[in-house]
Amino acid sequence: MSKATLDGKAIPLQDACREAARILGGATFPVIAGLGADVAGARAAILLAEQLRGAFDHLASREILADLDVMRSFSMFTTTPNEARVRADVLLFVGPGLSALWPGMLERLAPGQPPRHGAQAGHPRRVFWIGPEANEAANIPATVIPASCDELSELLAMLRARVGGRPVAGDDARRTGIDELADVLKNAHFGVVVWSASSGIDPLAIEMLQAMVADLNVTTRCTGVPIGARAGAAGVTQTAGWMTGFPPRTGFGRGYPEHDPWRFEAKRLVESGEADAALWISAYDGEAPPWSNNDLPLITLSPAGKEPGRGLYIEVGKPGVTHDAVEFAQEIGSLALRKSHAPTGAPSVAQIIDAIATELRGEVSC
Amino acid sequence: MLTVLRGGHVVDPANGRDAIGDVWFRDGHIVAPPPGGKADEEIDVSGHVVMAGAIDIHSHIAGGNVNTARLLLPELHRAIRARLAGTPLSTAKWSTFETGRLYAQMGFTTVVEPAMAPHASLQTHLELNDVPIIDKGALTVLGNDDFLLRMLRKGEAESAVNDYVALTVGNTRSLGLKCINPGGCEAFKENLRVFGLDDEVPFYGLTSRQIFQALQKSTQAVGIHHPLHLHMNNLGIAGNIDTAIDTIDAAQGLPLHLAHVQFYAYGKEGKNAFSSAGARFAEKINANPHVSVDVGQVMFSDTVTISSDVLKQFNSLPGGMPKKGAIFDGDANGGGVVPYAYKISNFYNAIQWAAGLELFLLINNPEQVYFTTDHPNGGPFTTYPDLFALLMSADLRARIMARLPAEALEHTILPSITREYTLYEIAQMSRSGAAKLFGFTDRGQLAPGAIADIAVYRPGKDIAGMFRRAAFVFKDGDLVVRDGAVTHYKRGRTLNIRPRYDSNITTRLDAYYDELYGLPRSIFDLPDAALPHNDAFAEVACRK
Numbered sequence A: 001m002s003k004a005t006l007d008g009k010a011i012p013l014q015d016a017c018r019e020a021a022r023i024l025g026g027a028t029f030p031v032i033a034g035l036g037a038d039v040a041g042a043r044a045a046i047l048l049a050e051q052l053r054g055a056f057d058h059l060a061s062r063e064i065l066a067d068l069d070v071m072r073s074f075s076m077f078t079t080t081p082n083e084a085r086v087r088a089d090v091l092l093f094v095g096p097g098l099s100a101l102w103p104g105m106l107e108r109l110a111p112g113q114p115p116r117h118g119a120q121a122g123h124p125r126r127v128f129w130i131g132p133e134a135n136e137a138a139n140i141p142a143t144v145i146p147a148s149c150d151e152l153s154e155l156l157a158m159l160r161a162r163v164g165g166r167p168v169a170g171d172d173a174r175r176t177g178i179d180e181l182a183d184v185l186k187n188a189h190f191g192v193v194v195w196s197a198s199s200g201i202d203p204l205a206i207e208m209l210q211a212m213v214a215d216l217n218v219t220t221r222c223t224g225v226p227i228g229a230r231a232g233a234a235g236v237t238q239t240a241g242w243m244t245g246f247p248p249r250t251g252f253g254r255g256y257p258e259h260d261p262w263r264f265e266a267k268r269l270v271e272s273g274e275a276d277a278a279l280w281i282s283a284y285d286g287e288a289p290p291w292s293n294n295d296l297p298l299i300t301l302s303p304a305g306k307e308p309g310r311g312l313y314i315e316v317g318k319p320g321v322t323h324d325a326v327e328f329a330q331e332i333g334s335l336a337l338r339k340s341h342a343p344t345g346a347p348s349v350a351q352i353i354d355a356i357a358t359e360l361r362g363e364v365s366c
Numbered sequence B: 001m002l003t004v005l006r007g008g009h010v011v012d013p014a015n016g017r018d019a020i021g022d023v024w025f026r027d028g029h030i031v032a033p034p035p036g037g038k039a040d041e042e043i044d045v046s047g048h049v050v051m052a053g054a055i056d057i058h059s060h061i062a063g064g065n066v067n068t069a070r071l072l073l074p075e076l077h078r079a080i081r082a083r084l085a086g087t088p089l090s091t092a093k094w095s096t097f098e099t100g101r102l103y104a105q106m107g108f109t110t111v112v113e114p115a116m117a118p119h120a121s122l123q124t125h126l127e128l129n130d131v132p133i134i135d136k137g138a139l140t141v142l143g144n145d146d147f148l149l150r151m152l153r154k155g156e157a158e159s160a161v162n163d164y165v166a167l168t169v170g171n172t173r174s175l176g177l178k179c180i181n182p183g184g185c186e187a188f189k190e191n192l193r194v195f196g197l198d199d200e201v202p203f204y205g206l207t208s209r210q211i212f213q214a215l216q217k218s219t220q221a222v223g224i225h226h227p228l229h230l231h232m233n234n235l236g237i238a239g240n241i242d243t244a245i246d247t248i249d250a251a252q253g254l255p256l257h258l259a260h261v262q263f264y265a266y267g268k269e270g271k272n273a274f275s276s277a278g279a280r281f282a283e284k285i286n287a288n289p290h291v292s293v294d295v296g297q298v299m300f301s302d303t304v305t306i307s308s309d310v311l312k313q314f315n316s317l318p319g320g321m322p323k324k325g326a327i328f329d330g331d332a333n334g335g336g337v338v339p340y341a342y343k344i345s346n347f348y349n350a351i352q353w354a355a356g357l358e359l360f361l362l363i364n365n366p367e368q369v370y371f372t373t374d375h376p377n378g379g380p381f382t383t384y385p386d387l388f389a390l391l392m393s394a395d396l397r398a399r400i401m402a403r404l405p406a407e408a409l410e411h412t413i414l415p416s417i418t419r420e421y422t423l424y425e426i427a428q429m430s431r432s433g434a435a436k437l438f439g440f441t442d443r444g445q446l447a448p449g450a451i452a453d454i455a456v457y458r459p460g461k462d463i464a465g466m467f468r469r470a471a472f473v474f475k476d477g478d479l480v481v482r483d484g485a486v487t488h489y490k491r492g493r494t495l496n497i498r499p500r501y502d503s504n505i506t507t508r509l510d511a512y513y514d515e516l517y518g519l520p521r522s523i524f525d526l527p528d529a530a531l532p533h534n535d536a537f538a539e540v541a542c543r544k
């Protein structure tokens, strides 16, 4: 059973879907935002955005685009977490909070175990961590190079320079650490760098890191494992990619997709008044919208207990928790089906959007 | 409903038809003309050519690497026009939806995605599921996977390898096996930058030759119709004709399909040390009827190269146009995506173009050579109509040759080739032969019992135009294209086979994933529940 409310007052689910259809169907340029959903939810949301000639954005687009921009303006070397686990002889973690962003990281990458394949099979890995949070690297055999998030770009620029044999300025203690790391990377057989755009790391630092990886590949092998952003971001990005050719922040105002990270940012669309209705989806954790405009007609899809006081609310289940869901599985670096382990019967994002779309076509449903 | 297409020029090589006649169908299948029967619907197709729906045997339309290309190159696929009603996202360039629309408009009703990584098969199938109208299929990639290489290193019984192959093809819901630079991607992880047929994979003591031969045998043993689909070593390198010839010699007389052979038809002659070896290659193929090939024709265009041959793609990165790319070391093969522009004024590109056409025109049997551009590697699939026109018109070829760098023409025999494909030969290559290559008995032909996948073309001076905009296309008897435009979507199926195996292999594989990855093997599964529709698949019978 699902719950729906209008300005805090309970209404039947079918009325809620009809009201949602009325709001979205009546809007000139609605935005489907948040998009914290599984693949099926993203797929339904994108089809709806296209049908409405609106736009779609993800709540973690900033992080999604930080990685994508490096790839589409420069290049990107990546591998799977499992290939890193079995082959990496050097692991370099970059930035703070990685183990919180990916709770299974240390179990999966197994820095304390030797690699299984390749030239260094059976030999202990070398592990480095630039700028971890305090104690984050305490339980792994890592050489820590302390740095604040703001210093990462500069340190990575130094590291890249040293990998390329170019001299750098800077204090001696830090330079010694960087020199050692540069040396280890150059002599690694299969080095792997691990980062997350969600750690607060500057996009320039990601570019610096990938530029260094590219440099290293001139003579040896090195690659990277990015940690995907929250709320299903990586799976949503893949889905948007095959459906429209583009990542989130894409609009359909002209009847075909146009991708523009500035123009189709949901917060900007709402605050500028360009969008005149919003469907906000945050099925994973019920995050609130980032905009300050409170007069906009708003429909919220989020899990139980995350009901906003205002606008139309429809409860949805949590993907992979209350219902089976396909999502990006960080531990394998690709899409997988997550079986529910606490089913509640709450509808999925896809089910609710399909119901809204059916109402929009004037058919009976919900 | 009984429908008849009246008075068209029916070109159906599977049944030896090449004459004016009628085609009848009912409830999605071709039927014999009912005695004294009257159709509920009669469509006059006089003056038109009627063929079965075309089958593309090798086109990269889905999966993680294809999606990386989309995300890498937003500037290369900006949409320009709104879609027609009833066809959501059909003008979103490079999207799965546009792919279905464009294929259907050309009269294609079945397309095979040739490079599905076993550990990412779910995404490939989700993407294929979002290609509307047409039926799809995929090939599963093996040959750089540790489990197989370990088995071969240990010299395990062929039956064990067969079980592994059958299980992997079955679980990933594909039509057979592809092998991409066998061992070469594993070698690249160990920093080898070139990898030939007889080079050894580090730490496995196996050569590319041994790996592909083992998979070639297994493919036959477990009853997979499609011969092992091989992407050979040394793609794109001057002088690689020797690799191709050696590979054919290594084929043990067993069926073998060589992918995008144009990229291996290079000699080392001339001052640029780059020449077409298409003629020598074609002669070899003619002498080896158990070998089939697709061409991977280069068509002058801005495109992107997408390949699971990571070693080759890494080497291509410095020549990327624009200069960027993505290199992915996967659990086995991985992939590389590098944009590229084939230019008519470029000597090397001109040789590539000519080498591909030499192969088409010098291989005698149209059911042994398949038109592909290795979409998008040699050019997008939307250039097929132009390619068919080139094959059918020596005059058109001459007009293009006049624009090539003069020195390129010194290193190809293309100017001396006068052969022109007939419509019948085009249909052999794109319909009857393609169906045989995959063991499809229900398509690629117009005999009663076949599914009513039918393309009707209006011939004219502009051969490419005829193939680009079919006058009518029926998918399962449903009229989906009229005057070159898709009228509505329907859902196609993904075709797959289920070869049999001894279930002991599952226990062994479970233990392997557990021990190496500390993960349940089931995380890589492709359960029906993961796909939006429970009728997404249709099974094709294995060879007895």
Ligand SMILES: [Zn+2]
Pocket: B058, B060, B114, B259, B260, B374, B377
């Ligand atoms: Zn290919």
